[in-house]
Amino acid sequence: MLDPKKLLDDLLGSQVPGTGSTVRDKAGQAVQMAKDNPLAAGALAAVLLGTGAGRQVTGAAVKLGGLxxxxxxxxxxYQNYKNGSAPAEAQTAGEPExxxxxxDTSFHPSQAPQxxxxxxxxxxxxxxxxxxxxxxxxxxxxxxIAGKLSLAGIGPDAEKFLMSELETPLDLDTLIAGAQTDAQKLELYTASRLTIDPDTRAERGYLDLLAGRLGLPDALxxxxxxxxxxxxxxASDKAAGKTAKAASKTAPNSRW
Structure with a gap:
């Protein structure tokens, strides 16, 4: 049976409960066996992204689990936006808390209406x-990707689900309808942005379209x-040259 929360943990390379390793480690071993197309990082997301993974989430997020x-x-x-901070202030040296x-907020998983x-x-x-x-x-x-998913050891149900989703044409209407609250809309965009670093026009265009369809303010x-x-x-020395694209707008008061 498909375990959605475990699959999300796998995608972000989160700690596997009861073990001393992460799915990122397992996928890293799989990469060694797939030398014909080495990946930039070992997280399962890198399997989906190919060599474009480039960067990976730091330890604080990994320890929390994907959701x-x-x-x-x-x-x-959202808090930084509501407080009127400049976006650049969110970027601190080292790993952020x-x-x-x-x-008690709508961002907590237990508050999900669906x-x-x-x-x-x-x-x-x-x-x-x-x-x-x-x-x-x-x-x-x-x-x-199908071969690498098998090597990653995520299980047949998860493999089947991921491959089905990869083969399914993009349906932005259905995706957006899956976010029922303002908080969930922001989380959906955050998950999308976590997956990719918009280094191409297509990626940047997709994120801009998604933000617009979700109704997210530019400053947020x-x-x-x-x-x-x-x-x-x-994620590697090869990716070290990639720089984060920080924004410079100051956030107004929140509408939420």
Whole structure:
């Protein structure tokens, strides 16, 4: 049976409960066996992204688990936006403090009106849609991904779900409908931004379109950009040259 929360943890390389390793470690071993197409990082998201992964989430988010990490990042961005901080202030030296969203806010998973599992699958679909944004996942790439997913050891149900999503045409209306609250809309965008670093026009265009369809204010999007950039580090020396694209707008008071 598919476990949505475990799959989301796998995608972000979160700690596997009861073990001393992460899925990122397992996928890293898989990469060694797939020398014909080495990946920039070992997280399962890198399998979806191919060599474009570039950066990965830092330890604070990994330790929280995928659902709490996305909610925590979205909540942190929202708080900075509401407080009128400049987005650049969210980027601090070293790993930023990241906490789960408070239980009494709509960012906490327990507050999901459609249920945690249903919304978790929406976040996974958002990440997969973002991974497909630059159009590099064609039939040949999907075959390579299928082999690497098997090596990653995520289980047949998760493999089947991911491959089905990769083969399904983008349906932005359905994806957006999966976010039922303002907080969930922000989390959906945050998950998408976590998946990719918009280094191409196609990726940047997809994120801009998504933000627009979700009705997110530009200044709030800028805070997500800054917060996510601060939570990601180069995945390899090759990726060290990539710089985070911090925004410079000052946030007005929140409408939420």
């Amino acid at each position: 709490a990490a996305i909610g925590g990042l979205a909540y942190k961005a 990241l906490l789960p969203p408070p239980t 249920g945690e599992d249903a919304f978790t699958l929406t976040l996974v679909r958002a990440m997969i849609s973002a991974a497909k944004a630059d159009g590099h996942i064609d039939d040949g790439e999907r075959q390579k 999007v800028d805070h997500v950009e800054a917060t996510v950039s601060a939570a990601k580090v180069p």
